[in-house]
Amino acid sequence: MLNFTHDPAAQSWVAAAQSPGCDFTLQNLPFGVFVREGSDEHPRGGVAIGDQVLDLAHLAASGLLVEPARAACCMAADSTLNAFMAMGPESWQPLRHALFKLLSSNTDAATQEKVRACMLPLSQATMKMPVEVRNYTDFYTSQYHAVNVGRVMRPENPLTPNFQWLPIAYHGRASSVVLSGTGFRRPNGQSRPTDNQFPAFGPCRRLDFELEMGFFVGQETKLGEPLSLSQARGRIFGMCLLNDWSARDHQFWEMDPLGPFLGKNFCTSISPWIVSMEALEPYRVAFERPASDPQPLPYLDDATDRASGSFDVHLEVSVQSRQHRAQHLPGDRITATSFRHQYWTIAQMLAQHTIGGCNLRSGDLMGTGTISGPTPDEAGAMVELSVGGTRPVSLPGTGETRHFLEDGDSVTIKGWCEKPGAARIGFGECRGEVLPALDVGAA
Amino acid sequence: MLNFTHDPAAQSWVAAAQSPGCDFTLQNLPFGVFVREGSDEHPRGGVAIGDQVLDLAHLAASGLLVEPARAACCMAADSTLNAFMAMGPESWQPLRHALFKLLSSNTDAATQEKVRACMLPLSQATMKMPVEVRNYTDFYTSQYHAVNVGRVMRPENPLTPNFQWLPIAYHGRASSVVLSGTGFRRPNGQSRPTDNQFPAFGPCRRLDFELEMGFFVGQETKLGEPLSLSQARGRIFGMCLLNDWSARDHQFWEMDPLGPFLGKNFCTSISPWIVSMEALEPYRVAFERPASDPQPLPYLDDATDRASGSFDVHLEVSVQSRQHRAQHLPGDRITATSFRHQYWTIAQMLAQHTIGGCNLRSGDLMGTGTISGPTPDEAGAMVELSVGGTRPVSLPGTGETRHFLEDGDSVTIKGWCEKPGAARIGFGECRGEVLPALDVGAA
Structure with a gap:
């Protein structure tokens, strides 16, 4: 449901929020946790706006908020966002609406002055983990990805028979x-x-990235109490970018019969800013499922989810090698796609997660699984782009090629929503660099 | 290494610790968390001895302990054992040794009186979760189990080619x-x-138990820093009994290609008392691996692990149905085996877990995987005992049979170590009852 915070004409008195290509518009207001660069202060919650961070601990003490936004701001000012997430949409929305009003150019000059006193340039903030991740589940919901990878592993039968019936996942x-x-x-x-x-x-020898989005659980659920699709929608706090780094050679050897383990658990990266589900509302799109495919079982199906369960988030991945850095070049974009092509929605993922009774905790992280689009150049992992390591992927900036990632490669995911008639909503970036392996001998 | 706490002749002034079949001998001293039954007190750490719980919060304040045991006791008195686990063996051992001396019949009467004032009958204690489980990993390390289940799922090739090369696991x-x-x-x-x-x-329709043991991580490790086998041994705080309940029909449909998810995550039960690795020392046995099998790669192999990496823990599972309870009958034992038959040791499991750089946190729980012995009646799950649901398992007490578990069935795992020349070390029990499914409609 759209409301005044989605008005694309609304502007902020923070000028940078209106710069072309700015991720952190007035309509976005993502949450994160930061400290002042180089300080030994306690980490605290903040909201990004333009080129600034609004310090929620300062704001909570400023007298500018009234209940229930003030109480929500106190919780969001904590050193992780878990307690704020646990409050639920009845607290998330009032705080977001209050922040929107305080940061809007309609606000009087005296208030602007007080809010400005609670700000810090983004360039002076060191971001911290926004959430204590209690449990992390990774789904597998792009049919294009499943088929691309399946062709490498099981050419005769790339898509497993369960794929179109349930959102597959592993812990x-x-x-x-x-x-x-x-x-x-x-x-x-x-x-x-x-x-x-x-x-x-x-x-x-086959180190890979996986382009994913993540989403966070708000209020916890009880053991044995499944969520309906509509309840599931209300339990999702917001989304981020996620890179599920993968060691394909290790993974493909170990995973039979119990799935990936060491091939995945050495590192998973998330972006620092969590974009609220409310901010993403204008970018909801219909769930794309061909009529000839199996239709979801009733517990995974409702009219709202069909009409608007997916999100049109543009996603890109770039690789910057040591050579790029030596030549002061930016990374080369190696893929771009949209989150809208996933075969299952995030509400379906959460309903599936709980249907057997598994309980969720506030701050639990869910990965969407690799996001690959319909064409080969929209693939979300090197193993797909290089067709199982058989076709080189070029980095035009330096003239290098890659089958998989090399030491010193820095991989950056960027994501944003943009369309006529709506404000841009950006996720910032999720970046990570491959360091050389530890020498553990011949072992 | 054996020391005075392993002396089988040592006795406690708590008379019940000497009763035949008592799990909680002077040589055991397992840790747990409890509250006084019916009270609204804060949960706190305790140690079981005979038919009593020693309240570590009271003991820490009693003046009976000196450093470093006193500081360790303060930590162990917390509402979870995580902080105590994080202290490491240099703190675990002094506390255990001090408790042994205080509870030994050699202790003077005045001291006994003071310690007795810190005790509560086990029958008046309500046990709580001993640990905040930060991460839970389940291994798959019984070759007998792997072959038994493999025959049901992949008759032509029951054992996957990786099984003898690495301890398989999933999150x-x-x-x-x-x-x-x-x-x-x-x-x-x-x-x-x-x-x-x-x-x-x-x-x-195919609900199962899995007979397992669990073990807990002591001091955390850093991302990117693997543990050697010898370091791994020092990171294990202690062991418990574990039942990894499994929904076989759901599991076998969902698990291709990423492993079990909803088939496992609806519930996992652990026993309340954690037996320290020091208490288990007398029951270390040589690691059984036929010379004709592949030998472990160097990072999974050392002389100590070969000579004494396994543990001879006797394990039993019984099922008590509604009919048993209506007739006031105990459950029927349906299987019995020993933990010594596992193909991989717990030190190998932890070394494998970290070899790729995955970090461990204090209180992380590791399951050993289903423990099945060499003969068919030593199998650790219904799917094996009933040969994939084709052969009924009898419950002689009531004359019932089972292929899988029915509503109202209560499954109890018991475990203990016993042999001539060593004191009995028991784990107590791990019990859980199957309640009827929630009616979620035809969905």
Whole structure:
């Protein structure tokens, strides 16, 4: 449901919020956690606007908010957003609406002055993990991705028979979810024997990214109490960008029969800003499912989800190598697609997660699974772009090519929503750099 | 390494600790978290001895302990054992040794009186979750189990080629790990289409238990820093009993290609008492691996692990149906085996978990995977005992039979170590009851 916070004509007195291409418009107001750069202050919640962070701890103490926005702001000012997420939409919306009014150019000069006193330039903020991730689940909901990868692993039968019946998922590792900007070592591990004798052991030779989005659970649920689709919609706080780094050689050796483990759990990166579901409302689109495909079972189906369960978020991935950096070049874009092409919606994912009784906790992170679009150049992972490592992907800036990621490669995901008649809503970026493997000997 | 706390002749002034079959001997001293029954007190750490709980909060304040045992006792008195686990063996051992001396019959009468004032009968204690489970990983390390289940799923090739090369594992769901005694609803979900058209939806028809042990991580590790086998041994705080309830029909439909999800995440039960690794020392046994099998890669192999990496823990499972309870009968034992038959040791599991750089947190729970012994009546799950649901398992007490679990069935795992020349070390029990499914309609 659209409201005044979605008015594309509304402007902020923070001038940068109106700059072309600015992710953090007045209509966005994403939440994150930060400290002042170089300080030893306690991390606290903030909201991005233009080129500024609004410090929610300062704002909560400013006297500018009334209930229930003030109480919500106190919670959102905490060192993680978990407690704020646990409050539910009845608290999220009043705070967002109050922030919109305070930051709108309609606000009087005296109020603007007081709000400005609670701000810090984004360039002086060091972002922190926005959430203590209690549980992390990763879905597998792009049919294009499933078919692309399936062709590499099971050419005779790329799509498993369950794919069109339920949003497939597995449990990921919560402890190794890190903030954008954190480097990680190329993992060591075993891979499939090539000579049918001994598995290889050593640094991953098929290191990959996975272009994903993440979403966070708001209020917790109880063990044994499933969520309907409509309840599920109300339990989603917001979304971020996510990179589910993957060691394909390790993964493909270990995953039979229980799924990926070390091939995934060495690192998962998320972007620092969480865009609220309310901010994304204008970009809801109909759920694309051909009439000839199986239709969802009743617990995964309702009219609202069909009409507007998907989101049109433009997504891009770029790779910047050591050579790019040596030549002061930006990274090269290697893929671009939209989140709208997923086969299952985020509400369906959450309804599926709870249908057997599994309980959710505030701050639980859900990954959407790799997001690949309908054409080959819209694929969300190197293993697809390079067709299982058989076709080089070019980095035109330096003339290099890649089959998989090399040491020093920095991968950046960007995402935003944009269309005529609506304000731009951006996610910022999710970045990570591959560091050389630890030398653990021949092991 | 054995020390004075392993002396089988040592006795406690708590008389029940010497009763035949008592799990909680002076040589055991397992840790748990409890409240006084019916009180609204804050949960706190305790140690079981005979038929008593020693209240660690009271003991810490009693003046009976000196450093470093006193500081360790303060931490162990917390509402979860996570902070105590994080202290490491340098704190665990002094506290255990001090408790042993205070509870030994060599202690003077005045001290006994003071310690007795810190005690509560076990019958008046309500046990609580001993740990905030941050991450839960479940391994798959019984070759007998892997072959038994593999025969049902892949008759032509029951053991996957990776099994003898690495301890296979997947990430489980931390939020739904519950304490022994907690009932759970039979899960609803999808299962494989039988007519090659529509998947079935409804209550699980192949509900199973899995006999497992669990172990807990002590000090955390850093992202990117693997543990050697010898470091891994020092990171394990202790062990418990674990039941990884499984919905086989849901699991077998959903798990291709990413592994079990809803088939497992509706409930996992653990026993309330955690037996320290030091208490288990006398029951270490050599790691059984035929010389004709592949030998472990160097990072999964050392002389100590080969000589004494396994543990001889006797394990039993019994089922008590509604009919048993109506007739005031105990449950019938349906299987018994030993933990010593696992193909991989717990140190190998932890070394494998970290080899790619995945970080561990204090209180992380690891499941060993289903524990099945060499003979068919030593199998650790109904799917094996009933040979995929084709052969009835009898409950002689009532004359009933089972292929899988029925509503009202209560499953109890018991475990203990016993042998000539060593004191009995018991785990107590891990129990759970199947409640009827929630009616979610035809969905």
